[in-house]
Amino acid sequence: MEFFMLILCFIASILITPLVKKLAIKYRITDQPDHRKVHKTLMPRLGGLAIYISFLVGLLIFRPEDPHMIYLVIGSLIIIATGMLDDIYDIAPKYKLLGQVTAAIVAISGGFDLEFINLPFGGELQFGYLSIPITILWIVGITNAINLIDGLDGLAAGVSSIALITVSFMAFLQGDMFVLTIAMIVLGSTLGFLVYNFYPAKIFMGDTGALFLGYMIALLSLLGFKNITFFSLIIPVIILGVPISDTFFAIIRRIIHNRPLMAPDKYHLHHRILNSGFSHRQTVLVIYGIAVMFSLAAVIFSMSTVWGSLLILLVLIFAIEIFVEIVGLVSKDYKPLLRIMEGRQAHRIQRRKRA
Structure with missing residues (x-):
């Protein structure tokens, strides 16, 4: 049944996305290229509407029964309305925050x-x-984290899909059929859209899609891991390691440079990897790979003992910090651990010379 849900929503999204693209072009709901953005031509956005309509098709056909259902639908409708208003009218950040x-x-x-x-x-x-x-804070934070990584063709949709696959798998292990059903419906809808959104993209999801995916992932992870152990609460944080770490270091970066927290820049993860010499497609695939590693770590983490979980967490934090320093996610000069390691290496070389 779950596989059938996935396929049906995937097909629905493939059929609906071209119609939404025509709608966006007709009413000039497009994304203008500028100095901050990677794309060079005018692109239709509002693609998230196709994901949402496909999601609704899945809900209408499979009708998952749960007390949370009506609130999930109403909340997602508010998020979709907020995203659409921003895609059409480019509303102020405070109004977007109010909607979230x-x-x-x-x-x-x-x-x-x-x-x-x-x-x-x-x-x-x-x-x-x-x-x-x-x-x-959790819901708004994850919603915006997905929105912040939506900077390259297929990036937000792909990373969200990897997170949804992981949430689905863990919901299956826990026997949580409601979370599994909703996650599979959203996953199928997102993968169908990704057919048109992967590089070179024919349509962008816009804030409509990024906010919706962030909101749904936030709710599903919260529902799937709520009111249990402290370490279980960390699992969704690990699953969403890419958008959360990118958002966290963006905040650190802006504080260090005395810039407004909402100020856009070109120092996000995808910008730094692009600047390292990778192509657009390669950068997206590299970040997909990182997202998969976070997801695998989350699964292993969930099956470990307390001390094993602590060890995995420490290794992850160390690996993230080293990677951040290598790609310059905070700044080119921010390299505390690398300097310590280089200092120790230099000290060892001097000792060998003296010996």
Whole structure:
């Protein structure tokens, strides 16, 4: 049944995307090239509408029954409306944030909230009133993280698909059929759109698609891993390692350089890999590979003991920091670990010379 859901939504998305493309061209809902963007020609956006319509087709046919369903649909509708307004009218960031927070509050009203976690060495941590702001921060953060990596053809759709595959697999292992069903419907819709969005793209998903995918992944990961152990809470963070780390270091970068947190720049992960000499297609495939490694790490992490999980987490943090310093994700001069390693290497060489 799950495979049939995937195929049906995939076909629906393939059929609907060209119609949305014509609509975007007809009403001039297009993305203009500029100094920040990689594409050089006028591109139709609003492709996320095709993903959303295919998603609705899946819901109407398979009708997953769950108390969370109505809130998920209403919240996603608010997100889609927010994304479409931005794609059409280029609304101010504060209005986009308002739409995201409203959608997050709808989700919380439907039970998508993080109330407590079981601590790894015993005991329980209740969030109380903090559960609402923590949940809003999670939903809005992941929604924007997917939006921030939407800078190359097929990048956001591909990374989101990898995350959805991982969430689906783990939902299957846990026997969570609602999360599995929704994840497969969104996955099929996204993969069908990716046929037109992979390099060279014929249509962009725009904020309509990026915000929708971020919102859905945030809700599914929250629902799939809520109110369990501290380490289980880290699993969706690892699955979304690419967009989360890119967003985190973008914030660090802007703080260091005294720039507004919402100010755009050309120092995101895909920009830095492009500047390293990789082609557009190669850069996207490299980031896909990184996303797959994060997903595999999340699966292994979920099956490890507490100490094994700690070790995996430390290795991941170290690997991310080294990679960030190599590609210059914060700045060209930010290389604390690399300098320490180079200093130790130089010290060893001097000791050998003295010996």
